[in-house]
Amino acid sequence: MNAVFYPGCTLRTAAGYQESIEAVLEALELSLPWVEDWNCCGATAYFSLDELVALVLPARVMAIAEGMGADTVVTPCNACYATLRKARAVLADEPELKDNVNKALAEEGKRYWGKVGVEHLLDYFLEPGIRETWISRIRQPLTSLSVAPYYGCQYSRPQTDGEDHPERPQALDTFLEFLGTRVVDFTAKTYCCGAAQMVAHEEACLPLVRRILSDASRKGAQAIVAICPLCQFNLEAPQGKLGVGNVPVVYFTQLLGLAIGMDRKVLGLKKLLVPFKVAV
């Protein structure tokens, strides 16, 4: 696999996601060069306004990856993941649209062939060949930690090509089990947090977040584990005004870092709004 990394726009302000990803990749000596001159995938906004532009944005990212000789684009964000794979599926099915996309990309001398695959960072870490590098390096299995794996919506939906189960995916559960944690039976694992609607319709989204948080804490989770910047943000930011107890929301790469014996400081844990004080 010749993979490149597509960060997405929200990685750098996420609560320790970028820090932990970079720290862990370095510690494991895994090379994941960034997509050069990457652009925004457009997420939900562009599909709401202009379909062709909405396809051009992810196609540009994939075209650059292809130009770098990559066969896989790895992304840590659910929206980027969903948008890229949606564009990939649509353009594979509709040659006329793909033609138009390429006419637009030609303005920058780029071309989208449709050969590159799209993978979430979580699945990258579970790839045979990759997973052995960190499983063998686990120094501190997180056996005293109970966790609720939160996938968000767009990791397993929509279904375009062999994704995990649309409502009861297992990949993050498996990952967390490898780390030694106790994974609770988290019913709300793919319940929607409201995503971008938290900005415009907070009052409609708070009950959604409350539902997710209370399921996690009732099941005994000491932390919720996220795989996407917006999910993590929406679950932690409103805590304190929801009438349910606070539960820290950490990134899966931060727990990975702890399990392989890295220092909390390099994993960006102090950026969390709800502190992760659990001793591991």
Next chain:
Amino acid sequence: MEARELLKELLKMPGGDQILKCIQCGTCTGSCPMAPAMDYGPRKLFAMAKGGDFREVFDANTYWICASCYFCTVRCPRGIKITDIMYALKRMAVARGYAPKEKAAYMYQAFKDTVDDYGRLSEAKMMQRYLMKAPFDALKNASLGLRLLAKGRMEFKVEPVKDVAAFKRVLEKARELGRTSRNQGALGS
């Protein structure tokens, strides 16, 4: 005949013709996390669309506040790509100047204007634009903004794509080509 033309346009989407198979089972509305905040749930909206009631359809807030969770889509027993139809309705509304006083529409526009300018999103810049159209949300977000700032999670400096001018040419070309593509001003907008 406008209602029929609009329905035809919706049907042109891949899987769009599935909407004719809607049996009004209500699984979509029952699964929708945002339904409590909608004027009509997806089920009723589709009944209205099939009945030709497009004015009501476009005036409803339903398709704007869809959160793109895709629960409806994976559960619909007819395989209707409901979420994609919601996106189509947004585009059709915008193309026809129905852009309502809907905050989600302002949010998407703010997102788009920011990415159009830089090639990447700056949440801070997007919020600045959004709050110009929805100023009362500023108070709500002020204390959160300060907490994020304190944690080093606000960025004000944008790192754009290397050649913004070239990037803009790509988007402009896409807009130009998109004008004749489906769901976008095909009826002369």
